[in-house]
Amino acid sequence: MSSRNAETADGAVRRPAPPVLRLYLLGGFRAQRTDGAPVADRWPRPSSRRLVELLAVSPGRVRHREEIIEMCWPDTAGTPAALGSLRVALHAARRALEPELTARTPSAYLIGEGALLRLAPDTVWIDADQAETLAERALRAGTTRELATALDTFTGELLPEHRYTPWVEARRERLDALRDSVRLTLAEAYLSDGETERAAATARRILADSAAEERAHRVLIGGYLRQGMRRRALAQYHQCRRALDAEWGIRPGPETEALHRAALATSTPVLRRPAPAGPTPPPAVVDALATSPFVGRRAELEGLLDPARPALSVVGGEAGIGKTRLAAEAARRAAADGATVLWGAGHDTAEHAPYGLFVEALEGWLAGRPAAERARAGAEYPELAALLPSLGQIGPAPGRGGGPAYERERIFTAVSALLASAAAPDGVLVVLDDVHTADTASLHLLSRLARRTQGSAKVRFLATYRPEDLPEPDPRRTLLDTLVRRGAARLLRLPRLDRADCLTLAADAMSGDDASPSPERVWELSLGHPLFALELAKATSGMLACESLTPPEGVRLLVTERLSRLGPAARRVIEAVAVACGGVAALTDVQEVVGATAEADDGIDAALAAAVLEERAVAADGRTVPGLGFRHPLIRLVCRERLSVARRRRLHAAYAELLLRRRPAAVDAVAAHLTGADDPRAADHLHRAAVRAAAVGADDTADHYYGELTARLDAVTVRAAHIRLDHAAVLRRMARHEDASRVLREALTDLRRHGSADEQVRVAAQLAETLARTGAPEEGFRLLDAYRPSEGLSAETVAAHWMARGVLCFVTGDYEGSLTAARAAERNTGDGDAARGAGLHRCAAPPRGATSHNAPAHALLARALAQQSTALALTGRLPQARATADAALPHAEAHGDPRLLARVLSILREHARRSGRLREAAAIGRRALDLADGCGDPDAAAFERANLAEIHLLLGEFEDAAALACDAVAEAEAR
Numbered sequence: 001m002s003s004r005n006a007e008t009a010d011g012a013v014r015r016p017a018p019p020v021l022r023l024y025l026l027g028g029f030r031a032q033r034t035d036g037a038p039v040a041d042r043w044p045r046p047s048s049r050r051l052v053e054l055l056a057v058s059p060g061r062v063r064h065r066e067e068i069i070e071m072c073w074p075d076t077a078g079t080p081a082a083l084g085s086l087r088v089a090l091h092a093a094r095r096a097l098e099p100e101l102t103a104r105t106p107s108a109y110l111i112g113e114g115a116l117l118r119l120a121p122d123t124v125w126i127d128a129d130q131a132e133t134l135a136e137r138a139l140r141a142g143t144t145r146e147l148a149t150a151l152d153t154f155t156g157e158l159l160p161e162h163r164y165t166p167w168v169e170a171r172r173e174r175l176d177a178l179r180d181s182v183r184l185t186l187a188e189a190y191l192s193d194g195e196t197e198r199a200a201a202t203a204r205r206i207l208a209d210s211a212a213e214e215r216a217h218r219v220l221i222g223g224y225l226r227q228g229m230r231r232r233a234l235a236q237y238h239q240c241r242r243a244l245d246a247e248w249g250i251r252p253g254p255e256t257e258a259l260h261r262a263a264l265a266t267s268t269p270v271l272r273r274p275a276p277a278g279p280t281p282p283p284a285v286v287d288a289l290a291t292s293p294f295v296g297r298r299a300e301l302e303g304l305l306d307p308a309r310p311a312l313s314v315v316g317g318e319a320g321i322g323k324t325r326l327a328a329e330a331a332r333r334a335a336a337d338g339a340t341v342l343w344g345a346g347h348d349t350a351e352h353a354p355y356g357l358f359v360e361a362l363e364g365w366l367a368g369r370p371a372a373e374r375a376r377a378g379a380e381y382p383e384l385a386a387l388l389p390s391l392g393q394i395g396p397a398p399g400r401g402g403g404p405a406y407e408r409e410r411i412f413t414a415v416s417a418l419l420a421s422a423a424a425p426d427g428v429l430v431v432l433d434d435v436h437t438a439d440t441a442s443l444h445l446l447s448r449l450a451r452r453t454q455g456s457a458k459v460r461f462l463a464t465y466r467p468e469d470l471p472e473p474d475p476r477r478t479l480l481d482t483l484v485r486r487g488a489a490r491l492l493r494l495p496r497l498d499r500a501d502c503l504t505l506a507a508d509a510m511s512g513d514d515a516s517p518s519p520e521r522v523w524e525l526s527l528g529h530p531l532f533a534l535e536l537a538k539a540t541s542g543m544l545a546c547e548s549l550t551p552p553e554g555v556r557l558l559v560t561e562r563l564s565r566l567g568p569a570a571r572r573v574i575e576a577v578a579v580a581c582g583g584v585a586a587l588t589d590v591q592e593v594v595g596a597t598a599e600a601d602d603g604i605d606a607a608l609a610a611a612v613l614e615e616r617a618v619a620a621d622g623r624t625v626p627g628l629g630f631r632h633p634l635i636r637l638v639c640r641e642r643l644s645v646a647r648r649r650r651l652h653a654a655y656a657e658l659l660l661r662r663r664p665a666a667v668d669a670v671a672a673h674l675t676g677a678d679d680p681r682a683a684d685h686l687h688r689a690a691v692r693a694a695a696v697g698a699d700d701t702a703d704h705y706y707g708e709l710t711a712r713l714d715a716v717t718v719r720a721a722h723i724r725l726d727h728a729a730v731l732r733r734m735a736r737h738e739d740a741s742r743v744l745r746e747a748l749t750d751l752r753r754h755g756s757a758d759e760q761v762r763v764a765a766q767l768a769e770t771l772a773r774t775g776a777p778e779e780g781f782r783l784l785d786a787y788r789p790s791e792g793l794s795a796e797t798v799a800a801h802w803m804a805r806g807v808l809c810f811v812t813g814d815y816e817g818s819l820t821a822a823r824a825a826e827r828n829t830g831d832g833d834a835a836r837g838a839g840l841h842r843c844a845a846p847p848r849g850a851t852s853h854n855a856p857a858h859a860l861l862a863r864a865l866a867q868q869s870t871a872l873a874l875t876g877r878l879p880q881a882r883a884t885a886d887a888a889l890p891h892a893e894a895h896g897d898p899r900l901l902a903r904v905l906s907i908l909r910e911h912a913r914r915s916g917r918l919r920e921a922a923a924i925g926r927r928a929l930d931l932a933d934g935c936g937d938p939d940a941a942a943f944e945r946a947n948l949a950e951i952h953l954l955l956g957e958f959e960d961a962a963a964l965a966c967d968a969v970a971e972a973e974a975r
Contacts (some may be wrong), residue, residue, distance in 0.1 A: 018108035018123050021097060023056050025128045026175075027156025031097065039097060047072060047085065048092035052110070052119070053159060056126050057171040061119040068117060071167050090117070128158060128175060135178040139185060144193055147186040154179040180206065180213075187219040196223040197372070212247035214240060214256060221259045225266060228421070231380050233263040282335035283343040283364050284617035284624075289328035292534070293508040296501035297326050300492055304330040304462060310490050312450035312461040314480055317494035320531030320555075323464035326494065327431050330462060338426030340365070342419075346437035347582030352705075353668040354698035357432045357442040358415060359387050360619075365422060366390035367619040374622065377421075383407075383414040386696070389665070390622035404733070405898045405935050408441075408697025412448050419449070419459050427458040435476070436469040441698035443476045450488045467493075475700075475938075485970065496528030505530060509537040531555070538611070559638040562610050569594075569603030574612055577628050578639040579651040579676070581669045584629035586618045593654045604628065612639075621663065652676030667692055675708055683712045687723060694730055702730045710743070721750035725763065728770075733899070735939050737773040744770060761787045762797045765804040777808045784808070799828035799860045806867045819871035825864040829857050859900060862891035866904050873911070882911045902931035902940060906947070913951055922951050942971040 019035035029049070031039040043049040050072055055061055063071075069082045072089070076082040094107040101107060111118045119126075131153035138150035157163070158172040183206050190199035200223045206216040217240035224233035237252070237260045244250050252260070304313050304326070315323045331341045344361030353359060366374050367390055378384075378391035385391045422428050435443065446461060453459045463480075470477045483489035497505060506522035522536045532555060563571060576593045577585050585593075587604075594600045607613040611631055618627030630636040643651075656673035659666055671689040674682035690705035706727035713720035724747035731740035744767040751760050764787035768780035784805050789798045806821030865888035872881035885907045892904040905928035912921035925948040932940040949964035 021109045021124045023052070023119075023124060023126045025053070025056055025126060025159050026131065026154065028160055029053055033097075037100070043092070043096050045089060045092045047089040048096055051086075051089045051093050051117075052097070053162065054167055055110075055117060055119045057128070057159070057168055061121065061124070061126070062113075062116055063118075065115050065117060127153070127155070128171070132175065132178060135182050139178075139181060142185065142189060144186060144189040144195075147182055147189055151179070151182050151186055154182070180210070184213070184215045184219075187216060191219050191222055191226070194226075196226050199223050212243040214244060214252060217243070217252075218256050218259060221256070221263065225259065225263060227376070228266075229376060229380055230263055230266050232376070233259070233266075235379075237263065281368075282331055282341040285343050285345075285364075286328050286331045286335070286341060288614065288616065289325055290332050292325060293505055294325060294329050295505040295508065295530075296497055297322065297329075297494075300326060300494065301329055301333070303490075303492060305333055307457060309460075310450075310488055311453040311456065311459065312446070312463065312483060312489035314484065314489050314491045315462070315464045315494055316467050316491060317464075318468060318529075319466055320529055321494050321496060322530040323494055324433050325530070327433060327462050327464055331429060331431050334427075334429045334460075340422050340428040342422065342428065342430045343433070344431070345433040345582075346435055346442075347584075352439045352693075352698075352701040354439060354441050354693045354696050354701050355387060355411070355415075355445055357435065357438045358430075358445055361430055361432065362388055362415075362418065363390055363619040363622075364624075367622060367624045377418065380421075381414040381418050383410045384418065386692075387411070390619070403897055404694055404697040404699070406896065407695060408444075409934055411696060412445055415445060416449055416452055427460060430459070430461045432461065432463040434465065435463045435480075436465040438476070439698060440476055440479075440700040441693075441696075443479045447479045447483055450483055451486075454488050478938075482970065486967075497530055497533070498528060499523055502528045502530075502533050506533050506537040509534050555635075556638050559612070559635050560642075562612055563639070563642070566606055566610055566612075567603065569599045570606035570610070571603075573600065573603040573607050573628070574639055575643055575647065576651055576654075577613060577630065578636050578643065579648060580655065581672060582629075583636040584616060584618060584627055586620050587626040587628060589655070589658055590628055592658055593651065649677050653679060656681075671705065671708075683709055686712070690726070690730075694726070699730050699734045703727070703734065703736075706730060710746070721747040721755060721759075721763075724750070725766075728766070732770065733935070733937075735937055737770050741767060741770045741774055741776075757790065758793050758797050761789055761793060762800050765797070765800040769804040769807050772804075772807045772811045777812050780804070780808045795828045796857065796860065799825045799864070801825075802828060803860060803863055803867070806864070806871075810867065810871065815871045815874045819868055819875070822864045822867035822871065826861060826868070829861040829864065858891045858895040859897060862888045862895060862900055862904060865891065866900075866907055869907050873907075878911070878914065882908075882915075885911060898931040899935050899937060899940065902928045902935065902944070905931070906944060909947065909951075913954075918951055918955050922948065922955065925951055938971050942968045945971070 019033045019037065021039075022032045022034065024030045024032075031052075033039055051068065054068060054071060055063055065083075065086060066077075069077050069086055073082045073085050076085065090110065090112075094101055094110050097109050098107060108123050109120050111120050131150070134146075134150040134153050138146035154175070158175055159165075159168050162168045183202055187199050187202040187206065190196075190202060199219050203216040203219040203223075206213050207220075210216075217236060220236045221233045221240070224230070224236060237256065240256060241252055244252060300315075303309065304315075315326060317323050331343065335341045342361040342365045344357040344359070344364070346357055362384075366377065366388060369377075369390075374390050381391070419428055419430065432438070432442075432446065435446070446463065449459070450461055453461075465480070470480075472478075480489065480491075484491045496502075502523045503519040506519040510519070519537075522533050535555060563574065566574070572594045573590060576590050577583060580589070590604070591600060594603070604613075607628075608615065612635060613628050614631050616627045616629045617624045618629075619625075620627075630639070640648075652673045652675075656670060656677055656679060659670045659673065664670065667685060667689045671682065671685040674685050686705050686709040690702045690709060693699075693705060694702035706723065710720070710724055710727060713723060724743050728740045728743040728747065731737075731743060744763060748760065748763045748767060751763055755763075764783050768783045771777065771780035771783070784801065787801075789801050802821045802825035806818045806825060809815070809817035809821055865884050869881045869885035869888060872878075872884060885904065888904045889908065892901040895901075905924050909921050909924040909928060912918075912924055925944065929941065929944040929948055932944045935941075945964045945968035949961045949968060952958075952961035952964065
């Protein structure tokens with residue numbers, strides 16, 4: 001008896017149950033049997049495999065023989081040859097699927113039922129059928145588990161080898177439609193279950209295949225709204241709208257429009273992100289600082305943690321007094337209570353990166369966040385992408401026009417929103433260490449944030465600074481003092497330790513052996529200075545025998561003594577870190593500069609053991625990497641002083657080449673190192689850094705770079721003149737008119753040799769106008785007489801000449817002359833019909849709020865009209881003055897310069913006041929004051945405050961008037 005058969009009790013022969021045949025159609029055809037018996041990989045006849053594939057994709061797995069012939073052998077259909085081909089293919093298919101099949105034995109898989117051929121439903125399993133069944137069942141149930149399982153069964157395209165075969169098309173389209181329905185339903189189910197990340201990932205895969213699938217767009221919009229990403233939600237809606245219009249020529253449906261309206265109405269996150277399981281770890285610098293003893297300062301610490309404190313706490317004290325250690329302890333305590341801690345520090349180096357304090361703090365925080373979260377932040381806050389490499393964009397972000405003041409406002413708003421999003425349930429604490437070494441732009445940003453978050457317990461700031469390095473006239477000191485005076489900040493002046501605390505600190509730091517100095521001796525030499533006490537306590541008693549030591553010299557001698565005990569390899573490492581920007585460098589950078597050798601590694605170990613350097617986590621290119629830094633800036637200063645000029649230049653050159661190769665977009669650091677190396681390429685990179693700083697409103701940083709740059713330029717080149725003109729523009733925005741006039745004189749001298757007449761007249765006009773602000777109008781008149789406009793000059797240059805003459809006449813009291821010159825400037829702001837077509841005359845003023853491609857002409861025209869209005873008012877022609885000021889306003893708005901707009905509004909405010917419309921005058925004055933504050937011009941801000949105070953006084957609002965007047969006096973005194 002055959003092994004395939006079995007005999008029953010009555011002697012009948014019964015076949016055993018056949019193994020299941022598994023046919024895989026998704027991703028390509030293949031066949032397997034559950035008993036492991038081989039199925040032919042290469043079928044003896046292609047027609048036999050095609051027969052099995054045809055039946056597998058047919059409805060019910062069955063086809064009429066004539067249908068099969070029409071589909072497989074259309075050329076011979078209806079002939080005996082076609083029937084013969086079918087019989088041969090059928091026989092070959094059965095033998096391929098069941099090699100053990102004997103003659104005249106029916107197949108367990110491929111069944112003939114009269115004129116029909118069928119794949120047996122009980123013994124043949126097909127993956128496409130299984131996917132279809134699970135998909136339909138999951139769509140009815142609607143649970144994420146079943147939908148995900150069903151989606152997993154769609155493992156590929158149906159029979160990709162028959163991509164263009166007609167009899168596969170209908171089944172393929174049905175499966176594709178089912179798969180898309182499952183994916184869409186799964187994305188929506190994920191969103192309903194609160195799994196926004198999975199929902200978004202699924203929706204993005206759908207859109208990658210079908211960009212106009214509106215349901216997928218709705219999932220993404222809804223997910224963004226749930227995460228509070230309003231900007232991303234709005235951007236996704238517009239992407240959906242564009243895709244639907246391009247694909248179908250239709251608009252989004254009602255559900256999508258409802259989500260759009262919800263996004264427009266949302267200003268805060270719809271749903272808060274889940275709270276972390278435990279406190280967010282503080283920055284590595286906090287943990288590193290917390291390893292040193294914390295002695296005393298209990299009252300100061302409690303004051304910094306007082307919930308009723310203002311948004312900003314400022315800790316002032318001399319170098320090494322313990323400001324950083326106190327800030328670290330406050331940060332550690334805040335982190336333990338659940339707050340998110342960000343840490344940024346100023347650095348006393350040549351580079352002045354715009355908003356450097358906040359860049360370091362935010363970069364350090366972002367470096368520890370998941371890549372997906374950084375990507376979300378980059379999309380939500382594109383204004384910060386040029387400043388924060390962690391957000392993924394290299395180089396300056398594309399601006400929207402409006403000038404540096406507008407860009408600065410966008411940056412301020414974006415930083416505020418990003419800090420609010422960083423706040424854990426218990427808030428966020430931003431520690432800004434050594435703000436006396438920071439750029440002024442960072443202090444302006446801190447001032448804005450402290451005022452905006454006043455009264456909020458979620459975002460707090462802690463800043464430290466050295467009063468001796470931030471004298472009273474410094475604008476950064478003025479900003480801090482103003483915040484303290486207005487109650488937006490609390491100042492804590494950190495004193496030295498008293499005797500008991502100093503003795504405790506020294507005792508804790510000593511090793512306890514016989515060579516250690518006595519705590520009393522440490523107290524005598526340190527006078528309660530914590531850093532000196534710590535350093536002296538770690539020295540030997542013999543080193544402290546000299547009675548003439550003073551704290552600064554003691555630290556200097558201590559550092560020198562430590563360096564002298566180190567070998568050449570360690571000193572080379574220390575020198576390399578001393579020259580690095582900020583005295584902190586990535587470990588790989590140091591190794592490349594000094595040479596990645598075993599000797600260099602020994603030098604690093606020796607420098608760490610000597611407590612000159614310490615290991616730090618450094619944020620580089622959006623990730624945290626090992627790095628090296630000095631234990632205190634004073635140590636670094638001593639080490640830098642010991643370097644010869646030649647050695648310092650060589651190290652700067654090494655860093656510059658390294659950065660140009662690895663991080664060329666770090667223009668500030670590249671410029672600093674090329675400058676330190678006295679490299680000819682420094683001029684180009686200083687220019688790039690200056691332009692970048694000016695573009696983001698960091699005028700003090702731009703001024704620093706321009707100062708370095710002009711000292712390196714050939715004074716007789718046109719390029720030097722143009723760079724000086726850019727520098728002068730920055731200085732004039734900063735109200736440093738004496739410096740601006742000096743730079744403009746240098747530019748004019750250059751242009752006399754190599755510039756055109758048009759350039760000379762235009763620069764002479766700028767210089768004359770600047771001289772009017774420095775109290776030298778007569779010199780300005782002489783200059784304008786020497787550079788009178790001639791035939792062939794541009795209308796803009798002629799207008800600038802007359803505008804400057806009008807300013808000079810005004811400051812000398814010649815108001816009629818000022819009016820005449822301003823009218824001449826107005827006549828020359830355009831060029832005949834072209835000017836009128838561009839809307840540059842009063843009769844064709846642009847709509848209010850509109851911007852213009854012809855911004856320089858709008859600026860000149862607005863200034864000319866404003867000057868005329870002022871002169872008309874001073875000569876008693878008030879109705880004409882008011883009409884002229886009204887005509888100037890739309891041009892000032894079209895230009896977009898907040899300083900110019902503030903000036904025009906100031907004139908309109910005065911007209912409203914003179915006309916008795918005090919409420920209107922107050923509203924206009926408030927708008928002008930807000931613009932003046934945003935420009936960072938203290939003169940304009942003080943002027944607007946004083947005038948607004950007068951209006952409130954006339955209205956009987958005495959408290960408001962007094963507050964404005966006091967602030968105006970304080971700002972004037974600070975200048």
